[in-house]
Amino acid sequence: MERDSSPSDQFHRYKNLIQNGDNPDITKERQGASFNLYNMQCFVYENDHKLQRRQEILEFVESHREFDDPVHPHFLNRDEQIDRATRKCLAMVDNLDAIDVTDYFDEAPLYQLLTIGRELHCLSLHYGMFLPTIQVHTEKSLILGPFQMAASKAILGTFAQTELGHGSNLSKLETTATYDATTKEFVIHTPTMSAGKWWPGGLGKSANYAAVMAQLYTSGESKGPHLFMVQLRDNAHAPLPGVTVGDIGPKLGNNANDNGFLIFDHYRIPRRNMFMKYSKVEADGTYIPPPHAKLGFGAMVLVRLLMIRDQTCQLGAAAVIAIRYSAVRHSAVRQGEINEGEGEVQILDYRTQQYRLLPQLARSFPSSQRMRSRNSTSKYVTKQINNNANMELLPELHALSSGLKAVITWEVAQGIEQLRLSCGGHGYSRASAFPDMYAYAVGGCTYEGENIVMLLQVARFLMMIAKEVRSGNPKLAEIAEYIAKPDAVTARISSWKTCSDEDIIHDFEAVTRKLIFATFDRLTTLERTMKKKEAWNACSIDLCKAARMHVKTYLVKNFLARVRTCEDPASRTVMHTLAKLYAFDLISGGGGHFMKGGFLSEKQFNEVQLGIYEMLAAIRPDSVALADSWAISDLELRSVLGRRDGNVYPALLEWAQQSPLNQN
Ligand SMILES: CCCCCCCCCCCCCC(=O)SCCNC(=O)CCNC(=O)[C@H](O)C(C)(C)COP(=O)(O)OP(=O)(O)OC[C@H]1O[C@@H](n2cnc3c(N)ncnc32)[C@H](O)[C@@H]1OP(=O)(O)O
Numbered sequence: 001m002e003r004d005s006s007p008s009d010q011f012h013r014y015k016n017l018i019q020n021g022d023n024p025d026i027t028k029e030r031q032g033a034s035f036n037l038y039n040m041q042c043f044v045y046e047n048d049h050k051l052q053r054r055q056e057i058l059e060f061v062e063s064h065r066e067f068d069d070p071v072h073p074h075f076l077n078r079d080e081q082i083d084r085a086t087r088k089c090l091a092m093v094d095n096l097d098a099i100d101v102t103d104y105f106d107e108a109p110l111y112q113l114l115t116i117g118r119e120l121h122c123l124s125l126h127y128g129m130f131l132p133t134i135q136v137h138t139e140k141s142l143i144l145g146p147f148q149m150a151a152s153k154a155i156l157g158t159f160a161q162t163e164l165g166h167g168s169n170l171s172k173l174e175t176t177a178t179y180d181a182t183t184k185e186f187v188i189h190t191p192t193m194s195a196g197k198w199w200p201g202g203l204g205k206s207a208n209y210a211a212v213m214a215q216l217y218t219s220g221e222s223k224g225p226h227l228f229m230v231q232l233r234d235n236a237h238a239p240l241p242g243v244t245v246g247d248i249g250p251k252l253g254n255n256a257n258d259n260g261f262l263i264f265d266h267y268r269i270p271r272r273n274m275f276m277k278y279s280k281v282e283a284d285g286t287y288i289p290p291p292h293a294k295l296g297f298g299a300m301v302l303v304r305l306l307m308i309r310d311q312t313c314q315l316g317a318a319a320v321i322a323i324r325y326s327a328v329r330h331s332a333v334r335q336g337e338i339n340e341g342e343g344e345v346q347i348l349d350y351r352t353q354q355y356r357l358l359p360q361l362a363r364s365f366p367s368s369q370r371m372r373s374r375n376s377t378s379k380y381v382t383k384q385i386n387n388n389a390n391m392e393l394l395p396e397l398h399a400l401s402s403g404l405k406a407v408i409t410w411e412v413a414q415g416i417e418q419l420r421l422s423c424g425g426h427g428y429s430r431a432s433a434f435p436d437m438y439a440y441a442v443g444g445c446t447y448e449g450e451n452i453v454m455l456l457q458v459a460r461f462l463m464m465i466a467k468e469v470r471s472g473n474p475k476l477a478e479i480a481e482y483i484a485k486p487d488a489v490t491a492r493i494s495s496w497k498t499c500s501d502e503d504i505i506h507d508f509e510a511v512t513r514k515l516i517f518a519t520f521d522r523l524t525t526l527e528r529t530m531k532k533k534e535a536w537n538a539c540s541i542d543l544c545k546a547a548r549m550h551v552k553t554y555l556v557k558n559f560l561a562r563v564r565t566c567e568d569p570a571s572r573t574v575m576h577t578l579a580k581l582y583a584f585d586l587i588s589g590g591g592g593h594f595m596k597g598g599f600l601s602e603k604q605f606n607e608v609q610l611g612i613y614e615m616l617a618a619i620r621p622d623s624v625a626l627a628d629s630w631a632i633s634d635l636e637l638r639s640v641l642g643r644r645d646g647n648v649y650p651a652l653l654e655w656a657q658q659s660p661l662n663q664n
């Protein structure tokens with residue numbers, strides 16, 4: 001019997017269908033934009049220099065063959081994924097002069113996305129936490145040594161804090177570091193099974209050093225968790241005696257990263273290997289405490305700020321994919337007609353589709369931009385601590401970084417999932433990039449501080465502020481000044497066209513204030529009959545709600561403020577509508593809080609709902625151009641559905657052809 005042609009031959013036939021040039025629908029969308037794309041991109045990236053650097057870095061990566069992928073990464077098994085990522089990491093490190101490595105917000109993440117993709121890998125923790133730990137926790141006079149070793153690739157580090165038994169609750173970590181004054185060494189030990197380190201990225205196979213968080217014991221006394229620089233593997237990369245180390249197996253995502261476990265058996269390190277910038281153990285065992293008890297957690301604060309920017313960019317990329325796909329999804333596979341007989345439409349024309357896409361697009365802008373100023377705040381706070389031992393701003397920075405980390409990672413993960421669904425069946429394919437994006441982003445809800453635990457830290461800060469305000473003598477951090485403003489009885493919000501930024505801010509602040517004080521009153525009432533911690537637990541759902549609302553208010557205010565700085569009038573008009581859509585969508589979702597006690601009337605609530613409809617219609621013609629304003633290249637996007645030219649279907653066929661199942 002004659003054999004059918006192979007799947008590969010069949011695909012080849014279809015390949016001829018690949019269009020030359022861009023999909024006409026997407027071109028039409030671009031032509032219809034109300035603003036100049038370049039001006040908008042300059043606003044999004046703050047200036048044209050940053051935009052130009054994006055292009056230069058892209059060209060650099062595209063012109064270096066060592067960054068090519070001989071096999072599409074989607075079709076690799078885990079060993080191959082790790083091999084690929086490691087090969088790329090080496091190429092990346094060999095070419096670091098292509099970027100400004102100190103630019104953690106733009107150039108470094110972009111370079112990584114272009115070379116490796118959306119994936120934690122063997123160097124993520126080295127750059128993401130190990131080097132920041134050295135930076136934040138090493139005395140100035142000693143910092144050069146470890147940095148030079150890291151730069152010359154003699155050291156590849158990770159951050160080993162979480163244990164099998166404890167992750168969030170650092171005070172209960174069980175790994176011990178006991179000072180032996182006779183030998184001037186610390187003895188690092190894993191006393192129980194639950195004390196085994198579990199999760200550190202790059203630990204399983206790659207790292208030869210780790211910053212290890214352990215309970216410090218000196219002169220027979222416990223001094224709480226402290227950080228130690230610990231060598232794990234010898235020059236031949238074999239674990240040193242007293243160290244047991246390995247990979248923890250596959251995870252939901254990020255499988256090119258060898259997250260690992262680590263067990264110590266009375267393993268000795270020199271005294272100087274304790275990170276002693278803030279707290280010290282003298283040679284005789286005398287303990288010098290830090291100027292603030294939580295300074296030892298400084299590296300985590302810094303990384304939470306970095307994550308916020310990184311995560312929001314994932315949401316931006318997801319919105320780009322879904323919007324472009326929604327512009328080209330029609331003709332061959334139509335989804336129905338709006339006006340019977342008039343033909344089918346692009347799915348982007350459905351109001352429900354716009355409601356799925358555009359609020360997510362709006363959500364992706366504010367946090368990515370304001371984070372730059374938070375980074376400066378972080379640098380400023382670090383300077384204050386180093387120069388004047390001034391700790392005043394630390395609680396504010398901790399509350400803000402924890403809150404933004406919790407709210408943004410959650411919204412990003414939910415947003416990506418919503419955008420995936422908006423692409424129907426093709427969104428479920430890895431070709432869309434959504435599954436990898438989601439797996440990457442949702443990890444951020446857990447690592448670097450589990451989100452609920454982080455929200456409760458914000459709530460702690462807010463309850464302290466509420467207490468101060470009630471005491472009548474508040475000394476308030478800038479982010480909390482609104483909590484001391486007088487109560488407002490009625491909302492000011494009206495039609496989106498007429499209500500001012502001040503009206504929106506007024507309403508958000510008023511609602512958040514009410515929520516904070518209602519929770520504070522509940523907490524203090526409960527404290528009359530319960531122990532403090534029981535009372536806290538009894539109202540912790542409300543505490544989280546107040547914390548979330550506080551962060552959202554911060555984001556709304558910052559989005560509106562940022563839009564006011566846009567110098568190009570056409571770009572400013574669209575961005576302003578997007579900012580209002582963001583605020584109205586939050587009001588619509590949190591209607592219960594806004595309408596409580598009649599603050600927002602039913603009429604006003606209806607105006608909010610109607611406003612959303614109208615703003616979706618107003619933004620619709622600019623959707624594709626707004627997606628383009630993220631200036632994301634196809635290489636960075638890594639999505640068949642989101643490709644810039646809109647030629648989705650032939651590209652899907654081409655992608656599927658690479659499946660090993662189609663090779664014979
Ligand atoms: C290239 C770019 C890529 C970017 C991405 C990077 C990729 C990297 C990938 C990353 C991979 C993932 C890598 C990883 O996952 S590494 C592992 C990350 N692990 C965690 O984040 C653990 C989370 N837990 C904690 O941080 C603490 O235990 C918390 C905070 C929960 C409680 O703590 P504790 O139980 O000890 O405290 P308390 O609640 O009794 O509160 C006591 C007081 O202390 C204050 N307080 C607490 N903490 C701080 C602080 N930090 N600064 C200033 N103050 C602080 C607090 O407000 C309170 O003040 P007051 O109310 O009494 O005044």
Ligand SMILES: Cc1cc2nc3c(=O)[nH]c(=O)nc-3n(C[C@H](O)[C@H](O)[C@H](O)COP(=O)(O)OP(=O)(O)OC[C@H]3O[C@@H](n4cnc5c(N)ncnc54)[C@H](O)[C@@H]3O)c2cc1C
Pocket residue numbers: 125159160161162165166167168169198199200201254259443446447448449450451452453456
């Ligand atoms: C992809 C990934 C990478 C990671 N990389 C690293 C790494 O490189 N280095 C490292 O050290 N760790 C790493 N981790 C571990 C991570 O930091 C921890 O998982 C995280 O801090 C949460 O701790 P946990 O797992 O113990 O969760 P748990 O604290 O056990 O949380 C479980 C549940 O308990 C709740 N809960 C806990 N405490 C409280 C509380 N006080 N009040 C109310 N509810 C509470 C939480 O909200 C959550 O619902 C990584 C984790 C992941 C997923």
